[in-house]
Amino acid sequence: MARTTGSEGSRTEEAIRQAAIELIAARGFEATTLRELAGRVGVQPGALYRYFPSKAALLVALLVDHLEFLLDHWTAGQPDTADPAQRLRAFVDFHIRFHTLRRKEVFVANMELRSLAPPDYRRVVGLRRRYEDILTAILADGLRAGRFRLPDARVATFAILAMLTGVGSWYRESGRLAKRELIDMHTQLVMQCVGLQTDAPSKETPR
Amino acid sequence: MARTTGSEGSRTEEAIRQAAIELIAARGFEATTLRELAGRVGVQPGALYRYFPSKAALLVALLVDHLEFLLDHWTAGQPDTADPAQRLRAFVDFHIRFHTLRRKEVFVANMELRSLAPPDYRRVVGLRRRYEDILTAILADGLRAGRFRLPDARVATFAILAMLTGVGSWYRESGRLAKRELIDMHTQLVMQCVGLQTDAPSKETPR
C-alpha cells in the first residue's frame, strides 16, 4: 500500500524528506540549511513550514520514521525458527540488507542523535533500544542454550551492531564486493565471533 | 618539543584545545561557537585568533594531533613479537585503552571528518588509513600463516575497528564494567572473530 499517490502536497512532503536525508547525510544536520533544502525540492524556504513546524521537527520525523520502518520490517520478516544460530544468521542478513539499502537514513540516525532536543533524543533512543534488544535476545538465547560462547550478551550486542553498522559507512554499490559477498563475509565474522565454527574458506585480500 | 614549559600563551593554547574537544564532542563542530569556546577558556572570541587562524584550522589541528599521537603511541609500545595472535591481542588492548582514555578526541575524529575541507579531509583520512593498515597487516599475517580464518583482511579490519571503536560511545568509567573486563571481553570477541578458540568462560548478562 504505502503512501497513496495523493495530492501535490504529499508529493512535496516526500520530496522534502528525500532531499533532507540526502543533504543531512552529506553535510550534517547543523550544516544543512533550509535554503538549500528548499532549493533542491524546488520550493521557497517558507514552504517547508507547511510540512514541518521547524527544522528540528523535520529531523525528528526523519529519525522516528526510519526507526519505526526498521522495526516494522524486522517484525514482518522475522525468521520462522527458534534456533539461535539461524536467527542470528537472519538478523545479520536483514541488518546488512537494510543498512546498505537505506544507507543514508542509517547514517543520519547514527550521527545526528546529538542534534536532538532531550525529549526527542529520549524518544529516538527508545526506538533504537528496541532494535538492540532484538539482537540481545538472540544472543542471550544462544548463551542459555549453550550454543554461543560470549562474554556478555549486552556488550556483544553493541560490538556486533557496531561491526555490522560500520558497513554502511564504507560500502558502495559500485565497489569491489557484491552485496551477497558482503553478507556472507559478515555472517562468517559474526558466527565466529559468537564462538561458532564455520566452514567458510579463508581467503587473502587481493590487492 | 613544542608547547612544553608554558608561557602564558602556551597555557592558553592548551586550554583552548581542551575546551574545544569538550565542546565539539558535546555539540558537534558546526554547533560549537567560538563565542562559547572563548567563554569557557575565559577570553574574548578575538583572542582565539592568536592561536588558530580559523575555526576550521582549529579542528584540523585537533584531529591531526590526535591521530599522530595515536600512531606514535602504537609505534612506541609495539609488541615485541611476530606472532599474529599475540600482536592482535596487543592491538585490542592498546586500542581499547586509548579509546577509553581519549574518548572525546576519538569521538570527534570519527564524527567530524565531514566538517573538513577536502585537502584537510585527505590529510586526516591518510593518517587514519595508516592506523587501519596496522590492523590489516596483523590480520593478513595471521591469514598467511594459516592462523586466522577470515573472509577478507580489509573487510575484517573495518569490522573489528568498528566493533572496538564503538566501545567509546557507550563506555563510562563509572559504569558496570571495569576497564580490565572490557578489554578481556573484547579480546575474546575479536579472537573468536578471527577464528581462534578461546577458553574464556561464557557468562550470561546479569539483569
Place this chain on the structure above:
Amino acid sequence: MARTTGSEGSRTEEAIRQAAIELIAARGFEATTLRELAGRVGVQPGALYRYFPSKAALLVALLVDHLEFLLDHWTAGQPDTADPAQRLRAFVDFHIRFHTLRRKEVFVANMELRSLAPPDYRRVVGLRRRYEDILTAILADGLRAGRFRLPDARVATFAILAMLTGVGSWYRESGRLAKRELIDMHTQLVMQCVGLQTDAPSKETPR
C-alpha cells in the same frame, strides 16, 4: 441595510470583525496575524480576502464603522435641551456608557491610528474630530453663556475627553464600581472641572 439577515457570508464577515477587534485590542494591529484571526473564525487565511481586500483595509473598516456608529448614536440620542450644563451631563453619560460598552473598539481606535496609511488616517481623524467638536461646542456654549469657567474650550475638550476615555482602560465590569457610580463620579469631576459647584458628597477611598 447592509449585513442584516445573514447568508453564510455575512455571518462570516461579522465573525471576522468580532475576532479582529478582540485580537487587535489584545495584541495590537501589527502583532495580530491573519493566520490567528482566520483560526479564531474557523477559516483558512485566504478566505479573509473574500471580505476585506487587505489587512489594512480591515482595520480601516473597523475604525470607520466604529466612529460612525459613535456619531450616529450621539445624534440619535441627543438631549432635548439647550442648557449647556444639561448637555454636558448628557455627554458624560453617553460617553462613559459607550466607552465601557464598546471598550475594545474604543481602545483599538485610540491605539491604532498610527497603523493607518495617511489617507485612511485623515479620514478616521476627521471622524474623530467631529466627535470632539460636539464637546467643544457644548463647552463653548457654556463659556459664552457665562456658565462655565474654563481656560480654553479646545484645551478643555482634550482634557475632558482624555479623562473620560481613560476610564475604558481600567474599568472592568466585574470590578469594585458599578457603572452607575462610575458615571456619577465622572459627572461630578467634569462638572467641577468646568467650574460648576456640585453637591455630591466627598468620600474617601476605601482600602
Place this chain on the structure above:
Amino acid sequence: MARTTGSEGSRTEEAIRQAAIELIAARGFEATTLRELAGRVGVQPGALYRYFPSKAALLVALLVDHLEFLLDHWTAGQPDTADPAQRLRAFVDFHIRFHTLRRKEVFVANMELRSLAPPDYRRVVGLRRRYEDILTAILADGLRAGRFRLPDARVATFAILAMLTGVGSWYRESGRLAKRELIDMHTQLVMQCVGLQTDAPSKETPR
C-alpha cells in the same frame, strides 16, 4: 554626574536608545525593525546585540529607565510643603513639564505596555503604579483635610493623570500655546476638578 562621556561603546548605546525612542514613538514597537533602528544609528543590525540581548529587552530597558527617571525627578524636586493644594499644583507643573519634555518616552511607555512579556509588564506597571500613588496620596490628603471635594481618590487619580498625560499627545512646541500657558490652563482645570475655586479668567477659544 550622569553617564560619563565614555568610550565609543557608551556613545553608541545612547544613540541606540535615542533612535529607538524616536522610531518606536513614530511607528510602534512591533512596526519598528532593528534594521531601521541600526540604520539610524549608523551600524549594522548585529551590532545592536552588543548592547541589548533582544528587541524585547531594549524596550524594557527604555521603559524602566524612563519610569525610574520620572520617579527620581519627582523625588528630587518634591515641593517643600504639606499643603495638599500646593502639592497638587506642584504635581501638575512637574507632570506637564516632564511630559512635554520627554514626550516620546511618555508616549512609548503608555502605548507599548502590551508589547511586554508578562514579567516585564509587571515590573513596568509596578513602577508606574508608584507614580500614580504619588497623586493618589495628595488627593487623599486633601480629602482628609476637607480641602478637596472628590468622589474617590483612586478614580480621580486616573482621571487627572489621563487628562494631564493626554497633553503630550497633541502638544507641539511650535503650536499655538506656550508651555507656561499650558501649565496654567491645566492647573486651573485640575484645581477646579478637585473642587477648588480659582480666580483664573475664562476666555473663549479663538478660531
Place this chain on the structure above:
DNA sequence: TATGAATGAGAATTCATTCAT
C-alpha cells in the same frame, strides 16, 4: 464560498571574523 499550496519579502538573531587600541 472556501481551501490548500505556495510565494516573496522581510523579520530577529547568530556567528566567524577583523582590527584599532
Place this chain on the structure above:
DNA sequence: CATGAATGAATTCTCATTCAT
C-alpha cells in the same frame, strides 16, 4: 597577548498575499 567594538553574511522562521481548484 588580549579586548571591545563592529561587520557582513547567513540562518531560521513568519507573514501577508495570491491563485488554481
